[in-house]
Amino acid sequence: MHDQVIEPGEPGAGCPACAPSGELRVALPDAEAITTLGEARAAIDGIDAVLAELLEHRAAVAAVVQRLKPVGGFAGRDPGREREIVEAMAARAPSLGAGRLAPIVNAIIEAGLDAAASRR
Structure with a gap:
């Protein structure tokens, strides 16, 4: 195992891998x-x-x-930014490549927009 440091800012509530500094340390x-x-x-579960x-x-x-x-919302999507x-x-993930990552990113963006709309 090796540690990767990701700096997402504020750590998630209850995140076992989050350091007080806001860094996310993941083995x-x-x-x-x-x-x-x-x-x-077990490795997949941890990831x-x-x-x-995240x-x-x-x-x-x-x-x-x-x-x-x-x-905002779905009308405010920026295809250039998404690309x-x-x-x-x-x-960062060359074995996946842009073609495989594009639908994943799209799903993440759509889920985030839907969650943001439900918070209003």
């Missing part, structure tokens, strides 16, 4: 070191837990964006 499993199905599933914390935090920040934009997000993520 990522070395996929090559996993030898059993149980280890693989999914951190993804959930998605919750992203949705909260996206809700702020919706309040700040002159046109930039996909390309930046693809640079």
